[in-house]
Amino acid sequence: MPFPLTEHNALLALKGVGPAVIARLAQMGIDSLAVLSKANACDILTSVCSPEPSNR
Secondary structure, three states: OOOOHHHHHHOOOOOOHHHHHHHHHHHHHOOOOHHHHOOOOHHHHHHOOOOOOOOO
C-alpha cells in the first residue's frame, strides 16, 4: 500500500526526496510516516545502498 496522499506530498516537499525515494521506501515495506519513524536508519541505508536484485 503506498503512502497516504498527504504523507506522500509532505515527503515530496523535503529537499532531496522525490518519487524514486518514495518508491524505494515502499519497496522496503515502508508505506507511512508512522512506519518510517520506527524504522532503523542504518537498515534503510543498507537497503538503499545495495543494488536491486536482477530478474535474471
